[in-house]
Amino acid sequence: MNETDIVQELxxxxxxxxxxVWNENSKKILNLAFRILSDRDAAxxxxxxxxxxxxxxxxxxxxxxxLSTWLYRLTVNECLMRIxxxxxxxxxxxxxxxxxxxxxxxxxxxxxxxxxxxxxxRALSELPALQRSMLWLKDAxxxxxxxxxxxxxxxxxxxxxxxxxxxxxxxxQLHKEVYCA
Amino acid sequence: xxxxxxxxxxxxxxxxxxxxxxxxxxxxEQNQRKVLHFPKFSAFTAMAASLFLMSGAFLLELHSSGxxxxxxxxxxxxxxxxxxxxxxxxxxxxxxxxxxxxxxxE
Numbered sequence: 001m002n003e004t005d006i007v008q009e010l011x012x013x014x015x016x017x018x019x020x021v022w023n024e025n026s027k028k029i030l031n032l033a034f035r036i037l038s039d040r041d042a043a044x045x046x047x048x049x050x051x052x053x054x055x056x057x058x059x060x061x062x063x064x065x066x067l068s069t070w071l072y073r074l075t076v077n078e079c080l081m082r083i084x085x086x087x088x089x090x091x092x093x094x095x096x097x098x099x100x101x102x103x104x105x106x107x108x109x110x111x112x113x114x115x116x117x118x119x120x121x122r123a124l125s126e127l128p129a130l131q132r133s134m135l136w137l138k139d140a141x142x143x144x145x146x147x148x149x150x151x152x153x154x155x156x157x158x159x160x161x162x163x164x165x166x167x168x169x170x171x172x173q174l175h176k177e178v179y180c181a
Numbered sequence: 182x183x184x185x186x187x188x189x190x191x192x193x194x195x196x197x198x199x200x201x202x203x204x205x206x207x208x209x210e211q212n213q214r215k216v217l218h219f220p221k222f223s224a225f226t227a228m229a230a231s232l233f234l235m236s237g238a239f240l241l242e243l244h245s246s247g248x249x250x251x252x253x254x255x256x257x258x259x260x261x262x263x264x265x266x267x268x269x270x271x272x273x274x275x276x277x278x279x280x281x282x283x284x285x286x287e
Contacts, residue, residue: 013212015205022204026196034194047196051204052211117190124191140188170186 003067010058022051025068028141029075035136036079036129046078053078069147076133076151083129123173131166138163 001009001020009017026047033043053074061070124132134152137143149156 015208018204018208019201022201026200027193030194030196040194043194044197044200048200048204048207052207055208117192120186120188121191135186136188139185140191167184167186 004063007058007061007063007067010054013055018051018054021054021067021071025071026051028068029071032072032075032133032136032141033079035124036076036133037082038125038129042082043079046075046082050074050078065147065150069143069150072137072143072147073151073153076130079129079133119174119177123170123177126173127166127169131162131169134159134163135166135170 001017006017006020010021029050030043030047033046034040037043037046050071057074061067124135127135130152134148137148137151138145143151145156145159149159152159154162
């Protein structure tokens, strides 16, 4: 079954088609949700909520992007809604502080070391949710800029700028982790 | 300076074994709720139809008992009707006869 067929079957509320989508995408969605929410249980709940909402939401899918891009977009929206609901104001505060910091510092740091997984995990968790998810999708999932622009609903130029600042911030954070360790 | 970060060292999560079953259960429950809504809707429709028929029957009953007059009766019930009924009456015809008599005499 190709993607168009799957979408048509999803629109008919075909459970077998949904299972195919689950088998192909659930792991990626879970990992993206985990990167945004930083909580395994919350990510798992988000994953299930997303799949329960698909039979209804699929009717809004205009097939202008791939199904996986659309699913990533659903995931980002679902996770951001959860963050808003849980009133995690510190995320917003963190993002503001980060923007001020990176704007004043620029891309001064250069990446020379190879960082281990644990260090990277810690540094990544310090980033705001949205930036974390952007970087994850770009560098871990290999999503192209055009698709990312669709997922985050922003112009490609703005997205590139966000990615660049996010990388700078992650480098800064990694250096902090190395020197403070 | 590398343009991308190597996230391959980070742990990759997999959905729990029962997650898909939970999704299926929730979807089945949703569908059942939809099915349950249908009898409720049909009951509402039946009740609305009954009320409509009952009100129709009530109005017919009022009409037949004379409490509601037809529109034509309401219009021609007074002076207008009496004036209208005089049109083409005997008196008019008399005048017409007199006119004809005068005309013929000339």
